[in-house]
Amino acid sequence: xxxxxxxxxxxxxTAALAFTSAACSSDSGSSDKGVGLAFDVGGRSDASxxxxxxxxxxxxxxxxxxxxxxxxxxxxxxEADREQRLTSLAEAGYxxxxxxxxxxxxxxxxxxxxxxxxxxxxxxxxxxxxxxxxVTFAEHxxxxxxxxxAALKTKTGKVGFIGGVHNNxxxxxxxxxxxxxxxxxxxxxxxVKYLYETxxxxxxxxxxxxxSAEGMLDSGSDIIYSAAGLSGTGSxxxxxxxxxxxxxxxxxxxxxxxxxxDYKDSIMTSVVKNVDVAVYDxxxxxxxxxxxxxxxxxxxxxxxxxLATSGGFIEDVQGEIDAAKQKIADGEIKVSDTP
Amino acid sequence: xxRLDRDKLITAVGAPVLAVFAALVLTSVIILISGKDPFRAxxxxxxxxxxxxxxxxxxxxxTMFFLSALAVAIGFRMNLFNIGVDGQYRIAAFFAAAxxxxxxxxxxxxxxxxILVAMGVGAIWAGIAGVLRTTRGVSEVITTIMLNSIAGAVxxxxxxAGRLGEKDGNLTHTPNLPSSSRIFMIETSVGDINxxxxxxxxxxxxxxxxxxxxxxxxxxxxxGQSETAAAASGVDVKRMIVTSMVLSGAVAGLxxxxxxxxxxxxxxxxxxxxxxxxxxxxxxxxRNHPVGIALGALLWAFLERTGTQLEFEGYDQKIxxxxxxxxxxxxxxxxxVVRRWALxxxxxxxxxxxxxxxxxxxxxxxx
Numbered sequence: 001x002x003x004x005x006x007x008x009x010x011x012x013x014t015a016a017l018a019f020t021s022a023a024c025s026s027d028s029g030s031s032d033k034g035v036g037l038a039f040d041v042g043g044r045s046d047a048s049x050x051x052x053x054x055x056x057x058x059x060x061x062x063x064x065x066x067x068x069x070x071x072x073x074x075x076x077x078x079e080a081d082r083e084q085r086l087t088s089l090a091e092a093g094y095x096x097x098x099x100x101x102x103x104x105x106x107x108x109x110x111x112x113x114x115x116x117x118x119x120x121x122x123x124x125x126x127x128x129x130x131x132x133x134x135v136t137f138a139e140h141x142x143x144x145x146x147x148x149x150a151a152l153k154t155k156t157g158k159v160g161f162i163g164g165v166h167n168n169x170x171x172x173x174x175x176x177x178x179x180x181x182x183x184x185x186x187x188x189x190x191x192v193k194y195l196y197e198t199x200x201x202x203x204x205x206x207x208x209x210x211x212s213a214e215g216m217l218d219s220g221s222d223i224i225y226s227a228a229g230l231s232g233t234g235s236x237x238x239x240x241x242x243x244x245x246x247x248x249x250x251x252x253x254x255x256x257x258x259x260x261x262d263y264k265d266s267i268m269t270s271v272v273k274n275v276d277v278a279v280y281d282x283x284x285x286x287x288x289x290x291x292x293x294x295x296x297x298x299x300x301x302x303x304x305x306x307l308a309t310s311g312g313f314i315e316d317v318q319g320e321i322d323a324a325k326q327k328i329a330d331g332e333i334k335v336s337d338t339p
Numbered sequence: 340x341x342r343l344d345r346d347k348l349i350t351a352v353g354a355p356v357l358a359v360f361a362a363l364v365l366t367s368v369i370i371l372i373s374g375k376d377p378f379r380a381x382x383x384x385x386x387x388x389x390x391x392x393x394x395x396x397x398x399x400x401x402t403m404f405f406l407s408a409l410a411v412a413i414g415f416r417m418n419l420f421n422i423g424v425d426g427q428y429r430i431a432a433f434f435a436a437a438x439x440x441x442x443x444x445x446x447x448x449x450x451x452x453x454i455l456v457a458m459g460v461g462a463i464w465a466g467i468a469g470v471l472r473t474t475r476g477v478s479e480v481i482t483t484i485m486l487n488s489i490a491g492a493v494x495x496x497x498x499x500a501g502r503l504g505e506k507d508g509n510l511t512h513t514p515n516l517p518s519s520s521r522i523f524m525i526e527t528s529v530g531d532i533n534x535x536x537x538x539x540x541x542x543x544x545x546x547x548x549x550x551x552x553x554x555x556x557x558x559x560x561x562x563g564q565s566e567t568a569a570a571a572s573g574v575d576v577k578r579m580i581v582t583s584m585v586l587s588g589a590v591a592g593l594x595x596x597x598x599x600x601x602x603x604x605x606x607x608x609x610x611x612x613x614x615x616x617x618x619x620x621x622x623x624x625x626r627n628h629p630v631g632i633a634l635g636a637l638l639w640a641f642l643e644r645t646g647t648q649l650e651f652e653g654y655d656q657k658i659x660x661x662x663x664x665x666x667x668x669x670x671x672x673x674x675x676v677v678r679r680w681a682l683x684x685x686x687x688x689x690x691x692x693x694x695x696x697x698x699x700x701x702x703x704x705x706x
Binding site for chain 2: 069071072074075076077078079080081084085088089092102103105106124125126165166167168169196197198199201
């Protein structure tokens with residue numbers, strides 16, 4: 001008997017829910033449901049890129065008292081999956097709809113055409129539709145500063161770079177870092193390694209990053225800069241296991257990350273990419289009724305990227321870093337965005 | 340004879356039904372443990388998965404899955420475990436895209452050419468594993484896994500600006516195919532169905548015909564069941580191994596074609612990955628039968644489609660991955676259970692018949 005009532009209750013509940021969801025979808029588009037956020041692989045708590053976006057989203061949600069919906073990408077997705085994710089958000093009435101990561105470049109620009117009244121944004125990729133905001137960052141400039149710091153702080157004269165995926169975006173990090181090291185101390189050796197050639201799994205494979213970092217440490221590198229999303233946590237873990245070795249974090253200020261609290265004393269600095277500011281700006285622009293569109297570039301000189309100082313581990317070389325920053329801002333140093 | 344057909348039918352239909360049912364029960368328990376309502380989840384999946392747009396997505400996606408599973412199944416029928424379908428289809432699609440992007444012939448010539456290049460490259464890549472197995476005795480499991488990595492590295496090397504790729508924002512891809520090389524689309528009011536589905540169906544029919552209605556197919560299946568017995572009856576086992584690996588690779592070459600000819604028109608850093616591994620699961624699910632594989636592919640595409648929607652409704656999208664895993668596990672177990680049951684049933688029946696025969700014999704002697 002009990003079982004029967006339970007099933008009946010479940011049936012009634014599902015029917016009721018179906019009714020409400022049907023009611024919701026009937027007035028889609030017009031209602032103000034808040035922000036639709038589509039994460040890249042790794043998801044909200046990757047301690048890095050996605051988490052930075054999540055911070056901006058959380059802040060805006062609180063400040064403007066908005067609702068919101070977060071969805072996350074899977075491994076091995078196709079364009080159709082990303083289009084579906086964005087379409088679901090736009091169809092349900094979320095505005096703006098933000099794709100976090102260049103993987104959403106094509107799909108955001110495509111889906112945006114079907115929803116002309118919704119504002120879309122994509123991080124790390126250019127806008128190709130009139131209701132799309134494309135936000136890009138000068139990762140190479142921030143990485144240059146990390147290179148300066150690494151060159152000055154290494155004791156072994158050898159530093160490492162780990163990229164998650166060998167794509168054009170991560171090559172920007174590598175290019176800036178290598179140039180920064182070479183400009184500061186030309187005889188420093190640099191070990192460059194990418195986890196995957198094309199598979200975006202490279203951004204969520206901490207184990208692979210860990211073994212790569214261990215290999216670099218064994219061959220004499222004592223500072224490792226990882227631009228690999230969630231994978232970076234693996235290399236930070238490896239670095240923390242070795243005395244005197246330093247990790248350089250990426251995207252978020254990883255010294256302050258709760259998930260990495262055990263290793264924070266090994267995180268020398270992080271190349272912070274202010275994705276949170278970008279996400280916040282996009283949401284705010286929609287709230288203000290003046291939606292952001294077109295391309296926005298966040299350079300070093302507008303604090304779009306920066307080098308974190310938490311922990312105070314780079315205090316001793318801050319002078320040189322500031323000097324390099326000034327030269328980049330003045331255009332005296334041109335940082336190349338390709339290796 | 341009739342009895343035999345009934346047994347066959349029970350294994351063919353009973354096992355998958357049992358498996359899907361068991362998977363549903365187990366999944367429901369898991370969703371319940373996570374504190375959510377499983378019935379609501381299924382309702383979301385069915386409602387969303389049966390919309391017109393979902394139907395198109397499912398057909399398009401399952402085309403890819405079907406071809407991949409077919410490639411795996413050819414190996415399975417031979418008792419060969421081709422884990423390399425993933426590498427084979429990627430390297431095949433890559434070189435086919437490079438060739439297609441460099442030429443601009445009329446579509447009627449160029450589309451078949453692109454498909455042939457893909458099948459050829461896939462065949463060569465799988466053939467390496469076949470030759471190594473027959474000449475050096477290296478297990479195809481090991482070689483195909485390693486060839487997957489090598490395929491990734493080869494593509495990574497050539498897919499850079501200045502070699503075979505061109506830079507496009509954050510992506511790098513091969514030059515676009517000329518518009519004449521795009522495959523036809525079956526247009527509907529809510530979206531286009533990729534025309535390659537026709538070729539996939541043809542491949543399925545051909546697979547069935549070759550395996551079940553030709554001498555070659557008979558040889559292939561007999562090698563799969565017992566190498567020594569096949570060799571004793573005059574089958575050249577080594578040749579069969581290489582041939583079936585080559586065939587498997589050629590079919591694997593088709594996996595990337597719906598995407599290349601109908602969607603992306605180039606091979607870029609965003610080309611779908613991992614479809615080869617999905618194929619293994621689907622081949623298992625479909626018991627290497629083309630109809631079973633087709634149903635498995637549709638089910639998989641349905642699950643992929645509805646996974647995103649489940650997340651939208653507040654469920655963890657990993658639930659779908661759990662469902663997939665449980666289904667495969669259940670299928671393997673269910674087939675074994677049903678097979679044993681059928682065997683016991685058969686033995687019992689034979690025993691009864693024998694006892695009956697003996698009884699009548701005795702009665703005759705007594706009289």
